[in-house]
Amino acid sequence: MISWWISSLQLVELFVSSLVHLAYGFYIFSTAVAGDLSQTFSDWIFKPNLAAGLRRVDSEKSTTVDDLPPIVLVHGIFGFGKGRLGGLSYFAGAEKKDDRVLVPDLGSLTSIYDRARELFYYLKGGQVDYGEEHSRACGHAQFGRVYEKGHYPEWDEDHPIHFVGHSAGAQVVRVLQQMLADKAFKGYENTSANWVLSITSLSGAFNGTTRTYLDGIQPEDGKSLKPISLLQLCRIGVILYDWFDIQWLKAYYNFGFDHFNMSRKKIGIWGLVCCLMGKSGPFASGDWILPDLTIQGSIRLNSHIQTFPDTYYFSYATKRTRKIMGITIPSGLLGIHPLLFIRVLQMSQWRYPSDALLLIKVTGMKIGGTMMEHSTPYL
Template structure:
C-alpha cells in the first residue's frame, strides 16, 4: 500500500522546517535535520508501507519475546516518540532491530525531572504524578497524562529494563534511576535502582554543553536567558504554539507543556501576555530543559546522581573536531551540514567570559573545545562533574569483555550530534554497526541472570 500525500502531512513537514527557524536548531534540528526529516517523510509517503498495524497508545502490547527485557529508546531535546510527525522515527528505524523495543513520547522541552516522571508512568502505567512539592514550586499541575495500561507493568527488580538514551535522554534515564533508588513514586514503595539493567548513552548530555551559552543561556547563572538570543525566539514561539492549542497540530508534535495549562481556552489573552513577559509558564519557573543542559545545571543534577554497582553503563561520544597546528577545528567539511559546521566551529572557539566565575574548580576552556556541534566530548563520555564516576575508554568492544557493572565504558566515534537519528541513510553502514552493537550488548553481555534467548538471537 502506498501512503498518499495529504495536506496534514504536508503541514507536518512544513512544521519541521518552521521549528528550525524559531530555534529548534539549538540541539537536534538544524537545517540539516529539516533536510533529513524531509527525506524520511518522502520515503514514508512514497514507498510501500510494509510495517504492521501500529499499536494503540497506552497499551502494554509488545512483540512476542518472552524472557527478554524491553529495550527502551529515550529521545533527546526537541525529540519525539512513536506516533509523532506522521510516524517519522526519531531513531531512524533502529527500533525494528529487536523484538522488544519501546519508544516513549516524552516532553521535548520539559525539564529532565518532569521527563523522568513521565517515563516511569509510561512504563508502569497510571496518571503521571510530577509530585506535589515540585508542582507547587514550579507552578504547574501535579498530574498529567494518563496511561490506562503501562507499556511494561510487570517492571520491577526481577523484570529490569535496558535503556538507550540519545543526548538529554541519557540524563533523563539517570534521573529516573535515582528516583527509583529513592522510592520517589507514591504508591510504588518497592522501587530500587536495580529496576534498571543497563544504560547506553548515544551522544549523552551528562555534563552540560557550552552550546547553551552560544544560543542564549546566561553563563553567569546557567538558568536565565539573554534578552536577545536564539532561545528567546524559541521561547516566544513555544508559548504561542501552546497557547493556540491546535489539537491536530499538537497531535503531530507536542513540546510537552500541557501540565502548565497555557492553552488560550484556559488563560486567555491576559495569560498569554503573562507568559510572554516572563511572569508565568515553564520559562518563568525555569522548569524546562535548557537550564538542565548548562554546565551549572548539569552539576546541580549530577550532585544527586550515582553510578550503581549492579547496572551496566556504556556511552558513545560523537566527535567532529580535530587538532590542527594546536588549534581545535572542525574535522572536515564533508559529511556534515554547513550549519553544523558553523556550530562545531563556534563551540571549538568558545570561552567563558572573564568576569564569570568558573562553573567548577579546575575549569579550562580548552577542555570543552572538542565537540559534535551540540555537545562537548568532555560531557558525553561519562559523568565527570562535580565528581568523576568510574570509567573505561574502549577502543574495541572485545577489550571490555566481559562487561563489569558499575563502570562507564565509553567509545569516541566520528560523527555529528544527529548522525545516528532521524535518517539512517545519512549515517550509512555506521548506523547499523552502532545500533547492532548496542542491541547485541543488551541481549548477550548485560544481564544479572543468564538470559534464555530466542534461537535467532543466540
C-alpha cells in the same frame, strides 16, 4: 565603531541561524506529512493484502515476561518518540525491528526531572505524577498525561530493563534510576536501582554542553536568557505553539508543556501576555531542559546522582573536532550535519567568560578552557 560592527554581525548570525533552524524544522515536518499521505494512499490500495499479512504476523508473535528484557530508547532534546511526526523514526527505525524495543515520546523541551517522571509512567502505566512539591515550586499541574496501559507494566527488580539514551536522554535515564533508588514514586514503595539492568549513553551530555550559552543561556547563572538570542525566538515560538493549541498539529509534534496549561482555552490573552513577558510558564520557572544542559545545571544534577553496582554502564563518546597547532576546529565538512557545522566551530572556540563565576568546580573540568571534550551539541 567596533562594537557596532560586532553587534551587527551577531544580528546577522542570529538571522541566518534562525532561518536555517526554521527551514530544517519545516523540512522534517513536511517530510512526515508526505510520508503519512503516501502510507495512507498505499494502505488504501493494498488494504486487503495488508490486513491478511498483519493477522498472520500477529499470530506468529508472542511476548511474555519470560522473554529477553526490553530495550528502551530515550530521545534527546527536540526529539520525539513512536507515534509522533507520522512514520518518522528518531532512532532510524530501531523500534520496527523488534517488539521489545520501546521508544517513548517524552516532552521534547521539558526538564530532565519531568522527563524522568514521564518515562516511569510510560512504562508502568497510570497518570503521570510530577510530585506535589516540585509542581508547586515550578508553577504547573501535579498530574499530566494518562497511560491507560503501561508499555511494560511488569517492570520490577525481577524484570529489569535495558536503557539507551541519546544526548539529553542519557541524563534522563540516570535521573530516573536515582528516583527508583530513592523510592520517589508515590504508590510504588518497592522500587529500587536494580529495576535498571543497564544504561548505554550515545553522546550523552552528562557534563552539559557549551552550545546552550551560544544559543542564548547566560553563562553567569546558567538559567536566564540573553535579551536577543536564538533561544528567545524559540521561547516565543513554543509559547505561541502551545497557546494556539491546534490539536492535529500537536498530535504530530508536542513540546511537552501541556501540564503548564498554556492553552488559549485556559489562560486567555492575558495569560499569553504573562508567558511572553516571562512572568509565568516553564521559561519563567526554569523548569525546562536548556538550563539542565548548561554546565551549572549538569553539576547540580550530577551532585545528586549515584552509580549502582548491579547496573551496567557504558558510554559511546563522539568527536567531530581536531587540533591544528593547538587550535580546536571541526574535523571537516563531511561527517558534520550542515545545521551543526557553524555551532561546532563556535563551540570549538568558546571560552568561559573570565568575569563569570562558577559556584562549584567539577574535578577535571578546566574552567576558562575549551569544553569540547566535555560536551556535545544537543540534537
